[in-house]
Amino acid sequence: MSVIKPYRFYDQKIIEQKANQLLIQAKHQDYPLDWGEGIAHRMVDLLELRMLWEFLPNDHQGEIVAKIEPLERRITLNENIDKLKNDQGYQQSTIAHEIGHWILHINQDEADGLIEQLSLPLNSLTEEQVFLCRVTGEQDINKIKLKTQDDxxxxxxxxFAGCLLMPEYKLLECKRGRDLTNWKHLYAIAHELCVTISNLVYRLQKLEWIYIQKGSKQIYTGRNYIN
Ligand SMILES: [Zn+2]
Known part of the structure; x- marks a missing residue:
């Protein structure tokens, strides 16, 4: 009886589709999404999750940025991390990352069912059935070592977070009248979508709209670049 699904490989296209499905759900439910404000908080509401700020102490592996407890439908952000409080893009990325766990890795029916069935105190279960997240923003996706299934x-x-916060249709809108090989324009788009510049650059490179050589600041158009 686990609320966390066994590990499975997801094709990147499938992850993107799942993020898009959530955006479509928001549209069908007439859920207002203000991209300038950041949409991650709204997605938390849409999914009927809760979010709170709390001090999360380090464990033996180091700093914990955020966590999601499926049985309580709760995302907790570490109030002790200033960057998380002050940098809207980083905060969006972190919340969207937790939503990614909810969508991809959590057996949602099971989570709800368990709450109804059990008279046990929740904390006897949540200990193991929780995601503790250390890497949730900035360029960190490049730094995730893919050794274990947890990684x-x-x-x-x-x-998933990148796909949710920067869906292709929205990027196409933002791109109009702009030059993606110009850093100033990229910063303007990052601001418009309330994401970090590194998350934006990673996403655009994944879409192959732009290409930046490692160690260089020069941006080239990628093979999928559309004028
Ligand atoms: Zn995580």
Whole structure:
């Protein structure tokens, strides 16, 4: 009886589709999405999750940025991390990452069912059935070492976050009248979508709209670049 699904490989296209499905759901339910404000908080509401700020102490592996407890439908952000409080893009990325776990890795029916069935105190179960997240923003997706299944889950959640916060249709809108090989324009788009510049650059490179050589700041158009 586990609310966390066994590990599975997801094709990147499938992860993108799952993020798009959530955006479509928001549209069907007439859920207002203000991209300038960031849409991650709204997605938390849409999914009927809760979010709170709390101090999350380090464990033996180091700093914990955020966590999601499926049985309580609760996302907790570490109030002790200033960057998380002050950098809207980083915050969006972190929340969207937790939503990624909810969508990809959590057996949602099971989570709800268990709450109804059990008279046990929740904390007797949540200990093991929780995602503790250390890498949730900035360029960190590049730094995730893909050694274990847990690492791969973290990568999947972060990839989902990028797709959710920067869907292709929205990027196409933002791109109008702009030059994606110009850093100033990229910063303007990042601001417009309330994402970090590194998340934006990673996403655009994944779409192959742009290409940046490692160690260089020069942006080239990628093979899928559309004028
Ligand atoms: Zn995570």
């Amino acid at each position: 791969r889950r973290e990568w999947q959640a972060q990839y």
